Amino acid sequence: MRRVGLTRRSLLRAAGLGAVALTAGCTGFATTGNSGMVFLSTQFRPVDEAERFRRLLAGVAPGEVSYVTIEEGPFASQIRSQVDTGRTQTGLVAGLHGDLAPLAGDYLTDVTGLLRRLGDRGWPPEYLQLARTGTDRSWYVPWATASYVLAAHVDALEHLPPGVDATSLTYEAFLDWAIAARRANGNRPMLGLPAGPEGLLHRFTQGYLLPSFTGGQVTTFRSAEAVTAWEYLRELWANCNSASTTYDFMQEPLETGEVRMAWDHVVRLVEAPERDPDNWRMLPSPRGPHGLGYMAVVAGLAIPKGSTDLDLAERTIDVLCRPDTQVELLRSNGFFPAVDAAVPEELPPAIKLEADAVRRQQEAEDSLLSLPPVGLGAREGEVTKVFQDTFRSIVLDDAPIRSTLDQQAGVLQGILDELRIPCWAPDPPADRCEVA
The missing domain is CATH 3.40.190.10 (Periplasmic binding protein-like II)
Incomplete structure (x- = not known):
């Protein structure tokens, strides 16, 4: 053992x-x-x-x-x-x-x-x-x-760009993979993200994308690096299945074959490989300029x-x-x-697949630990909405990134000012959490 x-x-x-x-x-x-x-x-x-x-x-x-x-x-x-x-x-x-x-x-x-x-x-x-x-x-x-990890069927693994290691992806390689898979599939995207009403895509932006690109979650919310992160997500979304806005649990579209690659929480992925584990892989999340951000x-x-x-x-x-x-x-x-x-x-084989991906993610030399928001109590839903609204405006509605971040940063700061709480990882543990 x-x-x-x-x-x-x-x-x-x-x-x-x-x-x-x-x-x-x-x-x-x-x-x-x-x-x-x-x-x-x-x-x-x-x-x-x-x-x-x-x-x-x-x-x-x-x-x-x-x-x-x-x-x-x-x-x-x-x-x-x-x-x-x-x-x-x-x-x-x-x-x-x-x-x-x-x-x-x-x-x-x-x-x-x-x-x-x-x-x-x-x-x-x-x-x-x-x-x-x-x-x-x-x-x-x-x-x-x-944890949250990536799941991929062997059908999708066939389209990895040359020289790319699926267990050590960068965000750039992840995007290249999604593009190659879409093109090989008759221009039908093979990637899906949990952007449905009950989906956890906001955890992706909070704990994975933004920390990997900016090194923070709140203090860097409106930084130049955050603009780059949202530009990236907009391009990644262009290579996602359009039904992703209806996906709450990614194991369901993975099981039906609607998508062959997905990011989600392990509990929301595990049913997909249960019946056919030999044809599935669970992979660590990608890394960006500041490391492998994970929540x-x-x-x-x-x-x-x-x-x-x-x-x-x-x-x-x-x-x-x-x-x-x-x-x-x-x-x-x-x-x-x-x-x-x-x-x-x-x-169970599916659990073993996930355990290996979780281990690789945690033990990466450049791993960057993030926490979900701390101290918000009943107002956590308001902070979640900031990230959801930012995604909706920038990615779905193609709104200008800089002005959207400035506007949503004001909403976020207003909540933090009222609560008077410190920041949480990966942001510095200041007494008062402030968006720079």
């Missing part, structure tokens, strides 16, 4: 639905037929993902635990309102770093001692540093990670202040962070371990 490299991981911004009914205007919530300690999470919200995780949890939980999912915005408000009123109804919570970091200190229990008791399980130092959220104490336990989205387990069952919450964290449990999470839901875990060779 080989060990997964865990120096810097990326994690899915999992979406979805669970068995939770929010009670409008109230500080609490009602579960639908659940009992035991409530485990509230922003992760695994799609019904099938939630059910797979509930089955895993039922097999390892040291007590009665009810897994309840919720969207990111209501998640923060639920925790705050419960703790503020002294009526905490949850025992354990899970979310991405960006979900948990704003709650540190006032709303989460210090888990420094718990991490010490759990012993050295091989958490990467970067993850443990994130869990401290700029303080000298830990506010969550790193739990799981995933690390780390999920953690935290205990709200006033937890309904502190002992059960700590024991549940213990079992969920054991290497064998983390391998089962990889097997069932495609999330990679956050601890040093031996990954068995008998994993």
Whole structure:
């Protein structure tokens, strides 16, 4: 068995639905037929993902635990309102770093001692540093990670430009590949991107394209290098399947053969190669002038202040962070371990393909770590809209790049000014995040 490299991981911004009914205007919530300690999470919200995780949890939980999912915005408000009123109804919570970091200190229990008791399980130092959220104490336990990569069918690999290594692409070579594939396919594009209503294309611009071209995400938003990045994306889009504006999960058009190359989250790609893994490859994302930009989205387990069952919450964290449990999470839901875990060779072939691409992406000498926006809370959707509107104006509507970036930079800065929050990686950790 080989060990997964865990120096810097990326994690899915999992979406979805669970068995939770929010009670409008109230500080609490009602579960639908659940009992035991409530485990509230922003992760695994799609019904099938939630059910797979509930089955895993039922097999390892040291007590009665009810897994309840919720969207990111209501998640923060639920925790705050419960703790503020002294009526905490949850025992354990899970979310991405960006979900948990704003709650540190006032709303989460210090888990420094718990991490010490759990012993050295091989958490990467970067993850443990994130869990401290700029303080000298830990506010969550790193739990799981995933990534975004490229998927390509062997039909598309035939059109790689001479001398190009698919596992070490530059953005220039990626574009040349898309052009060559389109021309060889009767001028029908073979590349697709997730630009549908629920697609994650904004993560591509936030964590991959802009960091690779500019070295930043926010502070360089309107830089000359950002103009070059958007010029590039406009040209790449000209070689994408026009139906990309309808694609939410790229595994679906990949499976039907509508496209043969795609970038997306690993969980949204994995079904494509499941039935025919020998004819698929998973590849690291391309690199640009500033390196191989990629987004690390780390999920953690935290205990709200006033937890309904502190002992059960700590024991549940213990079992969920054991290497064998983390391998089962990889097997069932495609999330990679956050601890040093031996990954068995008998994993599903599609998962193994993704694991190799993730490893190559993380271990690249010029890798540039990015985070999703941190500290935005319920306003994250407004920042997402800035990136979506920028794409729509520049790429779809062919608006002037410079004036569009200037306009959207003003919107972005207005949000940041109101929130008064620091920047997140790869931007410098200034006290106030400002668009240059």
